[in-house]
Structures are given as structure tokens and as C-alpha cells.
Amino acid sequence: MTEQQFYEQLKAKGIDLSDQQLGQFRTYYEVLVEWNEKMNLTAITDREEVYLKHFYDSISAAFYLDFSKPMTICDVGAGAGFPSIPIKICFPHLDVSIVDSLKKRITFLEHLADELKLDHVHFYHDRAETFGQNPSHREQYDLVTARAVARLSVLSELCLPLVKTGGQFAAMKGASAPEEREESKKAIQLLGGKETAVHSFTLPVEDSERSIIVIKKAKSTPKKYPRKPGTPNKSPL
Template sequence: MRIKYADMINDFKALGIELSDKQLAQFDKYYELLIKWNEVMNLTAITEFDSVCKLHFVDSISAYKYFDFSKDDYSLIDVGTGAGFPGIPLKIVFPKLKITLLDSLNKRLNFLNEVIDELGLNNEGSIVTLHGRAEDYSSIGNKDSLRETFDIAVSRAVANLSTLSEYCLPYVKVGGRFIAYKSEKAGEELSKAKGAIHLLGGKLIDSPEFVLPDSEYSRTICIIEKKEKTSKQYPRKAGVPSKKPLS
């Protein structure tokens, strides 16, 4: 197992993480299930082993360089989790996290529930899946609202930062963090999103640009602190944040 994952092990070491044999076995099972389910539904266009390790597994943990997920038993929501990135890798590496995986497609959640069961991810801090759009569970009127109940919101979803902030910041407690994974340098996007972040009660506190270990893949991690409660008017109705991003 360690020979098979030698490159990934080194990448994690570069991030300051030593993977146990149990964690390697969990990543191996995750990869196996990802490829199996991807044959019957669209989970990822990236399927080659080394690429999945680098661009999904290592990338999902890369924010650890700038935020210590192991510091506390944080509650975390992964908004638009898709195939489980970054939520599942974060859970494997930091098992005490209490994670909610939110996605709008039930078929993806069926996959994630099998991953959770097969990897035994509920053995320490809890991990659950939740079906719905990003706007559904953070609105004032929803009786099942999870508004401002999480220490951390994360997202690797493909959307501009203004839209992602409206999706994610309403879920975060005052004093918590929204961590957005961007797959490229994001200076211009950050500039355009500053007004939206302020409107939603947040403040950008860091936006490091870096390259994934032993690669040429540029990344930006945007770390936004929740400074005050989000106004009741946000998020707007489903579909509006993506069609008309705040400025």
C-alpha cells in the first residue's frame, strides 16, 4: 500500500501530514468506489490514479497549510460537495471533524453514503449527507434551517467567489470561517467579490496562492472570517445568486 501511494504520501508530508496505514486504506477504498460509481454516473472527469491522488485527495487537504482543521472538533459543511471533495478527504485525515455533505443530486449522495459506510467514517466525529440546493438550508423561513450553525463552511464548487460566498457564509457562525478552494490564481475574482463578502457579514483575512506539491497546478485558498450575522435578505431565492452575483 505504501509503495502504491508513495507519491501521495510525500505530497501529504509536504503539507505537514503523516498518513497512517488506516488512512491509506481509506483513500484506497475511496478511489475504488469513485471509479466503480463513475462508470454509471458522472462523478468526476479525473479518473487516472495519480491524477485523482493529486488533484482530488491532496488538493482537498491543501487548505491545511493555512487553517488547522485539527485544532478543535469543528462542525463543517461542504457546500456542493459533488463526489465528496473536499469533505471526505478532510474527514479521513481529521476524523474528529463533524461534517455535513450538502449536494443537490440524490444519486451523488447515494454514492457518498456508501463511501461513509465502507470507510467507517462515522466512528469518531459524525458525518452526514444532506439533499438540497445551497440556498435551501440557510434561509430564514426553512424550519430545518442550518443557518449560522457551523464553525466552518468549505466549497470546491465551480462558481465565482461572490456566488459561493452567498451560498456558504449564511451557514457560518459569527467568528467562524468560510474557506473557498479556487483552482487558479484568483486576484481579479477576489477584487470583484469584496463587496459581496462585506454584505454577507464576512471579511477576507487571507488568500494565499501556491502550487500543489511536486506539480505545476496553481491554487488559491480564500479564507473569509464571519464578522457579523448575515442579513435576513440573504441568501436570495434559489438560482438568483448564480444568475445575478452580488457585487
Template sequence: MNREDIVKQAIQSLDLEISDLQVQQFIQYYEILVEWNSFMNLTGITEYEEVVIKHFVDSLLLVKAYDLSSVKSIMDLGTGAGFPGIPLKIMYPDIEFVLLDSLNKRIKFLNEVIKQLNLKKISAIHGRAEDYGRDKTYREKFDLCVSRAVANLSTLSEYCVPFVKKEGYFVPYKSGKIAEEVEAAKKAVLILGADIEKVVPLTLPNTDIERSFVIIHKEKETKKIYPRMAGKPSKEPLK
């Protein structure tokens, strides 16, 4: 199969319709990713079909756990090489996206992707969640916050929940056995003004790769003291 057919079939396995333009955007994204990865560490996965499944389809698997039809704005926190934000943006061009990462060189890469793919209503910003989470431009402004970042759920919730509007959602991408982690995070999530509604376990189509989405609903405003100062959420997770 050629590259077009591989990405088209992979996206369609999620029951999503994909246009020729979107197919080309995914291929172009892959090409920029591999080019930049040759001189900076963006991903350990570089083979085309693996990137399609483990980055593109994995990013889009969210649609099987959460309905994006009424979402107008998404924050992708700790976006890295743009996952899940860029694949979601390609498939949902009308949603406004902000991609946040603490490494400036990744932001330069993301800005190049945004420019070359001609994506609109999206910005990539450099900084720490603890700082932007207190910034009134971003605090409690998003319908949905997503993150594929590898961090303890209590810590990740303190980074992410402050960005979410009241009645919005935070949905982290998790892998492995997470029941204990979810149980341990319940109090932290409550302190932040939110509630863990459910966990949706899924498998990537045509693989045995498991992924769980934790559906966290924000019920009231987060107290102003959260997120705490830089480093605190990871060193001393809320309990």
C-alpha cells in the same frame, strides 16, 4: 510504487501524518469512485496517481492555508464526489462534517463511501444551498464552510457565508488568476456580514498546479434575506 506508498508519500508531502487505516480508506475511496464513475459522471480524472494528487492532495491542501486545530464542524458545499469533504474527514475523523450537493445520485454515492469507509460524525444531504442556508438546523452552525465548487466568488459567498457561525470562516478553493474576482466580491462579502482577510496562493506539492484559498472571516450575523431565492445568487450576484 504500490498504491499504499503512493498515497502515503503524497499525504506526507503536506507534512501530515497518515495511519495505515487512513491509507486503506483513501484506496477504498478511490476504488468506489472508479466503480461508480463507470455508470455515472463523478469525475473526469480516474487514473490512480492523478486522483491522489488532483483530488485527495488538492482537497487537503487547505491545511497549508488554514489551521484546522480548533475546528469542530465543517460544511462542504457543492461537494460533488466528496471533494474536499471526504479526504478532510479521513484525515480529521473528530471533526463533524456535512456534505451538501444538489444532485441526489451523488448523495447516494457519498452515503455508500461513508458506509464502506465506516466514517462517523458525517452526513451527506441532498438539496440547494438557498434552502438549507435558511434552515435553522444548518444556518450559522458551522465553524468553517469550504467549497471546491466552480462559481463566481460573490455567488459562492452568498451560498456559503449563511452556514458559518459568527467568528467562523468560509474558505473557497480557487484556481487561475483571481485578483479581479476577489476585488469584485468584497462588497458582496461585506453585505453578508463577513470580510476577506487574505488570499493564500499555493502550489500542489511536486506539481505546477496552482490553487488559491480565500480566507473569509464572518464578523456578524448574515441578514435574514440572504441567501436569496433559488437561482437569484447565480443570475444576479451581489454587488
């Protein structure tokens, strides 16, 4: 996906990027590739692939969720900043928090935010399990996102405790979405969630399958979740 295709595809979806925003995506790409030589941030470094598989794919959440109003977002395990940083560039009024367990990635993201001149972006070096038990963050966010972090049964335990009652959790998934939805039903219910929508589509250019699973926080998560670090992965609910 060329930068022009990126611009046109987003414009067709009602997201009209300014020259400044397009410049921010250019800088994002350059910083990502530069830092990727020193540390493993992504296996995808070709410009057109990054624009499609990282930038456009991240922003696809905005085709189905309303980011037009002020909102607090927490991105769990954002890695190199996906999906939250591309969404933040498109919707600068959002208040974004990113939690990642690797200090090196947080250092990269802090540098990136400076280079992109982003405000109202907060970075936390922590495990999602301990972060979800922190009273300053537990049940504080309007929307929690995660992309390519873990299977949905595990992800639900890491993300739903952070969503305020009435808020939403959006899991961005590939072709495995139907199977993951089936195996995570019990966990979602136990954690106070209720699946409200599944948006399936294909990425332009390469036609790979994508799904965005939207789960509403119907009631408060029981205090014992998330369990201690490593447990959700070892024994999913």
C-alpha cells in the same frame, strides 16, 4: 502523484497517515471509479491524477487552516466529496455535513461513507439557497468549504449564511482567484464577511496554481440572503 509521493508530501506538511487511513484513500479511489462508470462524478479517473488533483488538492486546506481541534464543517456542493471527505479521513474527529443538490451524488456519498466506515458525517440533498435559510443550519458551522462550485461572488451568498459569527468560509480556487476576489468584495461585506487571508501555492508534480481564500464571518448575514434558488447565479451581488 503515486500513493508513496502522496504519503511523503503530506508527512512533510505534518500530516502522518496511518495504514488504515491510506487504506481508506485506496477504497475511496476504487469506489469513485466504480460508481463513475454509472454516473458522472469526475472526469479524472487515473489513479495518480485522482491522488493529486482530488485527494491532495482537497487536503491542502489543512496546510493553512487548523483542523486539530473539534470543529463543525459544512461542505457546499461537494460533488464526489471534495474537499471534505479527504479532510475527514485525515482528521477523523471532525464533524462534517455535506449539502448537494443532486440526489444521485448524495446516494454515492452515503455509500462511500459506509465503505470508509466514517462517523459524524451527515448528508443533505438540498439547494444551498434553501439550506442556508433553514434555521437548523443557518449560522451553525465553524467552517464552510467549497471547491470548484461557482465564482466567489456567487459562492459567498451560498456559503456565508451557514457560517456562525466568528467562524470562517474557505473558498478553494484556481488561477482565477485574484479576479474573483476583486469582483466579490461588495458581496462579502454585504453578507457579513471579511477577507482575512489568501494562501496561494502550486500543486506538486504539475505546478498548477491554487488559492485558498479565507473569509471570517464578522457579523450576522441579513435575513434576505441567500435569495431564492437560481437567483445568486443569475444576478450575483
